[in-house]
Amino acid sequence: MSVLLSDLVARPELQLTVVTGQERLDRPVHAAHVSELVRPGPWLHGGELLMTIGLVLPMTERACREYVADVAAAGTSALALGLGAELPYQAAPAPLRRATAEAGLPLLTVGGQVPFLAVTKAVFAARAAEQRAAVEGAFETHRRLTAAAASGRGLAPTLHAWARATGVRTLVTDPLGRVLTAGGGGAGGPGGDSGDGVGVVDGEGEGDGDGVVAVDAPARDDGDGRNGVGRDGVGRDGVGRNHGGAGELPPGSVELVERVVAGGIRASARAPGLEVRPLGAGRLRGLLVLVGEVGAEARMLVSGLVSLLSLELERRHLAGEPERRHRAALLGRLLSPEVTAARARDVLAAAGLSASAVRAVAVGAATSDEGPATSGEGPAMSGTGPAASGGETAPPGELAAALALAVPGGLVRVRDGQVEAVVGEGLDIHRVLTRFAPGRPAGIGSPVPPHAAHTSLREASGLVEVSRGLGRPVEAGGGDSARLLLSLGERPALAGYADALLAPLETAAPSGDLVETLATWLDAGCSWDETSRRLGLHRHTVRNRLDKAMRLTGRRLDNADDRFDLWLAVRARRAAGDHTPGRG
Secondary structure, three states: OOOEHHHHHOOHHHOEEEEEOHHHOOOEOOEEEEOOOOOOHHHOOOOEEEEEOOOOOOOOHHHHHHHHHHHHHOOOOEEEEEOOOOOOOOOOOHHHHHHHHHHOOOEEEEOOOOOHHHHHHHHHHHHHHHHHHHHHHHHHHHHHHHHHHOOOOOOHHHHHHHHHHHOOEEEEEOOOOOEEEEEOOOOOOOOOOOHHHOOEEEOOOOOOOOOOOOOOOOOOOOOOOOOOOOOOOEOOOOOEOOOOHHHOOOOOHHHHHHHHHHHHHHOOEEEOOEEEEEEOOOOOOEEEEEEOOOOHHHHHHHHHHHHHHHHHHHHHHHHOHHHHHHHHHHHHHHOOOOOOHHHHHHHHHHHOOOOOOEEEEEEOOOOOOOOOOOOOEEEOOOOOOOOOOOHHHOOHHHHHHHHHHHOOOOOEEEEOOEEEEEEEOOOOHHHHHHHHOOOOOEEEOOOEOHHHHHHHHHHHHHOHHHHHHHOOOEEOOOOHHHHHHHHOOOHHHHHHHHHHHHHHHHHHOOOOHHHHHHHHHHHOOOOHHHHHHHHOOOHHHHHHHHHHHHHHHOOOOOOHHHHHHHHHHHHHHHHOOOOOOOOO
């Protein structure tokens, strides 16, 4: 509560008398200042009680209006004129009374027995008492927040206590931006009670006592292996979007959440009426979204709220280790070469994943990883030491725990320092890797029936080093292996090999039509119809071009070795960076 003019007027020892502006005594006073300047406005900040004896102020109508206008424009709360037998004035002059009344600026007089210093001390003493009360109130509120956090009932009681104290709505999300818990803002101020105006919206959780979704629970699956990256998981911008009721991210917050997620544990973002803070100790475990304007008193509590919520999320993370260990064991059973189709379906069902086809993912260790790698078929469990927020330097266990949260089913493990996972075919695994494993080499196996997941993992593991060479995740069947092998050769040698076969075609058709048609036919699996469709040409035109190409090169399309030589020449040309017109 600010110090008001009425509070000062009510103190008899200050001998303050209201001359004009009786109806404006509810103005706050932030400071008391003495000035005998005729134009004091440039030295004022607003909210002052400006005191003067009018020593050099001409008491004319014009001079008083100009003086009062200057003072009012600076945001002064009131003007106080000192009176006394030995001072210029023993009563407020009429020109000054009229000028302040016209400007709506309260005019007070200070009795002759009261020095300005006494008024100044009174103002700053009241301000100090106000600030002390605010700090004491903040400590009391923080005590209630701590008690709520120590109740053992999860996130909801803490958010409930915060909302009762501040009236500011809050949401806690997981690192994907999926809302875990929301506390609705009420009308109560700090220390107040908003009663039914405060609500807490929770998801369905696993034994946290408040019905909140466990932060380390894997994304739910809706039957095609996509949930967690889609309706209830990562959206197109990488941030989870929840639907229905107070559990939604408020308008305008998605971009802020995305910025904090990208920046990690040391990032924060703010917009009018919105603020997003990271939660976690050393690594991002979740996000706090504040909805509404956070006042000065509530601002003192934000850091404490962040700390208490971070402790709860870290507790959940550690408590989720047995579940991650269980799911790592399920993954081990699924990846057994002896697993039957029926047994594989049972394993997926136990993990809560429903998918007719799955694919394996292998994420290798980055060269900047510190500490010993986890060996054996260990679970996706967290390390205990501090780590950076980026996926590139995360220990394998931390990365596995993050992926277990992000992918439906949570079938993730660490084996020989490599993070392995099996996901539904429909999952946008590239987005998940971009979010949680940026800069890490990663291989993605082909979609296979669940009982053949071990073959997909063999593919994925073999592509990890290819990914390391290319600097991005590599998917089986994408042609990246051939590009990497060709890139290892010297450019002049590659260009010479390509010229030996393709130069006759480029000489005969400088536009590149023959090379383009040949390259498209090879990329289309030697299909005439598909090549015709891709190039928008008649099938006979495609055949005529390729017949001409074979005459020029002396090769045959029905010979496997000739087709391989031509395919290698086209790929060598691309790898050498010698752009071929058209598709090449």
